[in-house]
Amino acid sequence: MLRNYFKIAWRNLLKNKSSSFINIMGLTIGISTCMVILIFVRYESTFDAHHSNAEKTYRIVQRYSLPEETLYWNTTAYPLAEALRNDFPEIDVVTQISGPVSRVFQVEDNFGNVKRFEESQVLFVDAQYPKTFDVHWLAGDLNSALSGINSVVLTAELAKKFFGLEKENYNSILGRTIFLQSKDPFTVTGVVASPPGNSDHQYTMLIPYEFFKINNEYFSSNWSGNYQGTTFVVLRSAKIKEALEKKIAGWKKKYLNPEDDKRIAYALQPLKEIHNETLYGNSPGGYIMPANILNTALIVALFILLIAIINFVNLLTAQSNSRSKEVGIRKVMGGGRFNLIVQFIFENSLIIIGILALSVFIVRILLNFLNTNLSVIDLQLELGWSHVGILLFIGGLTLALAAVYPALVVSAFKPIQALRNSIRFSGTNRFNLRKSLVTFQFAVVQLFVIAAIVLAMQMNHFRETDLGFSSDAVVITETPEFEKLEVYRERLLGNSGINKVAFGSGPPMAVNGIQLGTNYRLPEQPEEEVMMAEMKIADIHYLDFYDMELVAGRNFLGNKEAFDEFIVNETLLKSYGWNAEEAIGKKIQINEGQATIVGVVKDFNNNSLQNEISPCILLNWTYYQSNAFIKISDANHLSLGVIKNIWEQTFNNSIYDYQFLEDSIEKEYAVENLVFTGFGIFSILAISIGCLGLFGLMSFMISKKAKEIGIRKVLGATLFENLSLFTKEYIGLVALAFLVAAPLVYYFMNQWLEGFTYRIELSFWMFLSGGFVTLIIAILTCSFQSIKAALANPIYALKEE
Amino acid sequence: MLLQLRNIFKWVNSGGQRLFLLKDINLNVEEGEFISVMGPSGSGKSTLLNVIGMLDNFDEGEYEFLHESVHALKEKHRANLYKEYIGFVFQSYHLLDELTVKENLEMPLLYKKFKGTERKAMVADMLDRFNIVGKKDLFPTQLSGGQQQLVGVARALIANPKLILADEPTGNLNSAQSEEIMALFKQLNSEGVTIIQVTHSEKNAAYGSRVINLLDGRMIK
Known part of the structure; x- marks a missing residue:
């Protein structure tokens, strides 16, 4: 039985090559996009979650209250770490880091050649760092590696770069010396793996905090002022967080001067929230991916998946017309409705599972592409076993909606009508399910298009606004x-x-x-x-x-x-x-x-x-x-x-480096740029999926209306009149979709723009041009096939079986 | 008695009027009969055939098939009844284009829970009997109309039905192919299969043992 189903499914797929292609393409694009976004969101929302202490690790942040405003700082005075360590037994580990900073090193390789390197990710960490955050040691001893003042721990990559290691015998470089700024000698005491991409602590080199303290004696013992030390604590249990915050509030006067004691309030920020929380921002070297952007991305992903599924369902039920004869024959030959439901679910599932497999393949390519081409942020996205859940979720949703529903529709055909090929899809003029789906789809497409236009205008505004100073052709270099x-x-x-x-x-x-x-x-x-x-x-x-x-x-x-x-x-x-x-x-x-x-x-x-x-x-x-x-x-x-x-x-x-001021200014809008690029891509994808769907639906409509066109043509209708037969319906749907989309976009874009002091005003033309673009694309897609139908010889259309 | 129709009425409502498709049909069919239903277009021939085949409902009257009251049966039982006892042959053959000859023949058996080996034997037997072994792996579109209809008849017969319903089985065939199919029907009838066919042709009707004439949904004699 299954073999029979399989055969007929496969042969049908081959028979309708073009519509199968459209169907498969549309859903593949939708599923792949959705997967990529979900993987991205997961990546951005699990920053530093991999550390074994992640659940009970907190960053100490401070609120600095002035008469006119309150400032939120993610760094604290340097001596805070030592004081916490001494006074609070309920804190298991306190660690403080500084940096990452850029430093120049001098290294002598195996052949006695002296080389200089500039390293931009040098992190100062104390001996407690590896107890707070998971560091994967390849050589050296984690307990002692960072305890000497002049020890240094390198990542494997840097070890290879410095010493030209060919094999991974990292032990061989332990004890070697490198010079900071040509003068301070450091002994290599450990080699570690590079931190994973989704960590805010990016380093290629770890240098003991003691060294930093000795060289910055004034800062490191000063309680007033804010000198960029980031303090982390590991609590015995996450439950004591609030009690501890209260205790610290009463305790800090022991060290702070009375002025600061009034102004400064310390708080414990959970490690896992750091990356998505804009209030305190990120420590140097990291970036923030605000939670509301991730939420928007999730909604976008779901919408794209939904319109792809809707497309698929629409096309399947439309094509089921050509399967009606088969349904009729099978029923007459004794097939029950249940048999047919099973058959069509099996068939659709087979296609969907194929599409899922294809999507996984495409997702891999897309992720690679993103990793290498997205210049705004440094991503290391990978497809792993941990994403099986995402795949199952998407697959399950798609199967439930796209496999079961069409099967129910098709299997319900009455045999005699099916054989006469006279299945009527619930009213061609009434507002039926297919039309509402198409309208929904167009609404989403317009949502994306209008949003992309607004975002583009805002980005342009950033570039065009008079900043009150001139930034043209300015090159910046350091002056050591x-x-x-x-x-x-x-x-x-x-x-x-x-x-x-x-x-x-x-x-x-x-x-x-x-x-x-x-x-x-x-x-x-x-x-x-x-x-x-x-x-x-x-x-x-x-x-x-x-x-x-x-x-x-x-x-x-x-x-x-x-x-x-x-x-x-x-x-x-x-x-x-x-x-x-x-x-x-x-x-x-x-x-x-x-x-x-x-x-x-x-x-x-x-x-x-x-x-x-x-x-x-x-x-x-x-x-x-x-x-x-x-x-x-x-x-x-x-x-x-x-x-x-x-x-x-x-x-x-030292080592020369320069930047253009305009480039640096552009980087200030990295997240906005990312959102804009994202919406640009998504609107193109949404349009493609929408067009594929419309294209497929049109072929169905044309086969249904071939006879009508034939009759009209015989009676003297012109090409244009026949074309409008198809397009006028869709123009109406696009217009209706616009009415749904416009207020939604207005609401969301207004919210987004409110985050900026310098922002554009939303105006009518942005909405209208978005709607207009969608309309033109819809008409073009419709016309493509209907012209062919309208030009065809009416004799063939009117010939009865 | 194979089946009995008593005072069968069927109508549709069109523009506020009741339009009768079948009007007061009374018909007894004995096992082994070969009946031809004739009449002009729109006289209700196909509708009558569909009612007998239980593919279509009627609005009034009684229908007994092998001592079961069809009008009182639930949809599912009715389907089981025609599944078991009735085979259909169509004017436009209605073979599945995506399946080969062999697979088309096997298809009805799949819905009747025959085992794989049984199905194979039955299909092989049919191919043999109709002399189409050489065509078993071809698709319907690769066959002539006559050959397609031959497959259609073979498919209708494969599960050993008591009754064959044929709706203008030679309507799309040339005269030589028609004669071949009618001769086949004659032979099947002599082997004990009851046949009811709808036809326009006097010549084809002559193969049968009895002719029923329909006009505007009524039987006329």
Whole structure:
């Protein structure tokens, strides 16, 4: 029996090659897309969940309350770790890390050649780190490897790169020495596997925290201020979290000064929530994938799967017309409805299982593609056994909807009608199930298309908005030694391709997550009334370089070791209600010292456009002029080579690196870019699936209406009139779908845009053009086949059996 | 007595009027008869055949088949009844295009729970009897109309029915093929199978033992 079913299923598939292809393609695209999204979501929502202590590990975060605002920090004062360790027996492990940072190393390989490498993922960790987080040791002893001050642990990849290891005999390099910045020697004490991609702790090298402390004695013993140490604790049990938070709240006054004790509240953030929580953000080197984006992705995945399944069902029931004769014959020959249900479920399941297998294959290719081509974030997606659940879920849903329903429809045909080929699908004019499915499908397609248009406009807005400073053709390089700044400047300006050079702590807009913060107040104000400002070190060329406009006062006269001049932005003036002229000559106290306001600069976007402009103070300090800003004038970037040469001549020490300011700004919108790219791809996929479905449905409609076309043609209808016979129905459905989709998109897009300070206004044309695009595509798809039908000779259509 | 129809009426409602498809049909069929149903288009021949074959319902009257009251039977029992005792032959053959000759013959047996070996023997027997062994692996579209109808008849016979219902079995065939099929029917009838055929042709009707004439749903004599 099954063999018979199998045979007939296979032969039917081959007989209707084109419609089988459409059917299989549509569902394969849908299932593959859905799987890829689910795998991505799973990947992004299981960051650091693989550590064996993950359930009871927490990051210590702090809420910093100022009179005007509350700040949320994911780093804490350095001595906190030691204090927690000493005072709380209920905390099993306390570990603190710093970094990752970029450092240059010098290594001598087996042949005595000295090589230099710049490593950007150097993490400072203490001896408790491997007890908190799972580290896979390939060589060395986990208990002692990080206890010496000058020990270093490398990942296998780095070990190979440094020492040219050919075989995996990592033990052979234990005891070898590498030099940090050519001077501090480190002994290799361990080799570990690289951390998995879905971990926020990405490192290629682990250096003992002790070394960091000795070199940063002031920071590491200072309780006030915030110096980028990230503290993690492993509790005895997750249940004591709240009690512990309360206890810490009462305990912290033992160490913090009274001011800080009032402002700072510590909290325990579960390790598994870090990656998806935007409030505290991620530690340096990691990125955040907000939970609401993941939820949206899940909804998108389900929708895409649903429209693909709907398509499949629609096409199957439409094609079942051609199977009606078979149903009739089988029933007359003694087949019961149950037999037929079994047969068709079996047949459909066979196709679906085939499609699932094909999808798994395609998903592998897609994941590879994503891993290598998605530049916004670094993904390491892989198809593993852990995804069987996802596959079962999708497969089960598809089977339940797409295998069973068509089988029920087809098996219900009455034998005599089926044999006469006169099965009537419930009313061609009434609003039947197939039409509602098509409408639903179009609604989803329009949802995606309109969303993609809105996202594109917002992304464009980010690029086009006047930032209040010019970012064209600005190259940024580091300046490792500030004694050589003037030499560097002169050498650069001696080149015709280079127009302007300025130095400072960073570009006007904070990029790469680097922003110097400070507190400010009037000298006569008490300390508890401080407010937060960004501080930027700038030289006398900075304002001119970035075309920033002074609204009052003057530029700096020069940089000094003890700064004495401030230029502030207009936003800062608001906190005192000054106008620009009033502000000149006022003194302001910041954490680093006191100085006089000599100028007021017109507001510029010192934060990326998701956020508002914040108070900003420019200082004429000699320290922290860690970046050079170089404006190049030639379009073909020949000057880049020149800059590299000059840089290497001037600071003949480290490894050259540069970036374009515009690229760095673009990176500030990484998540938005990802969402936009995603919606772009999904709308194309949704349209493809929708078109495949429409294409298939049209072939069915045409076979049903061939006779009608024949009669109309004989009676004198033109080609166009015959075409409109098909298209007018679908235009109506697209319009109806638009009415469903538009308010939904409006709601969701409004929500999304609210997250940005600088955002576009939703306008009518975005919706209309989305609807219009869908309509045109729908009409084209319909016309493709109906033209053929409308041109056909009516004699064939009218000939009876 | 094989079957008996008493005062059978069948109608449809069309535009507020009752349109009779069958009107007061009374018919007794003995085992071994060969009956031809004749009449102009739309006179109800096919409808009568479908009612006898239990593929279609009627609105009024009584129908007994082998002493079972068909009108009182549930759908499922009715299906079992025709499954077991009736074979159908169609004007347009109605073979499944996706199955070979052999598989087409086997198909009705699948629904009657015969074992694999039994099915094979029965199919081989039929192929032999109809001289189509050489064609067993061909698909219907590779056969001539006459050959297709031969397969159609073989399929109707394979489960040893008591009654064969044939709706214009030679309607799509040329005269030589027609004669072949009618001769086959004659032979089957002589072997004891009861046959009821619908036909337009006097010549074909002459093969039968009795002729029923229908006009506008009524039997006329």
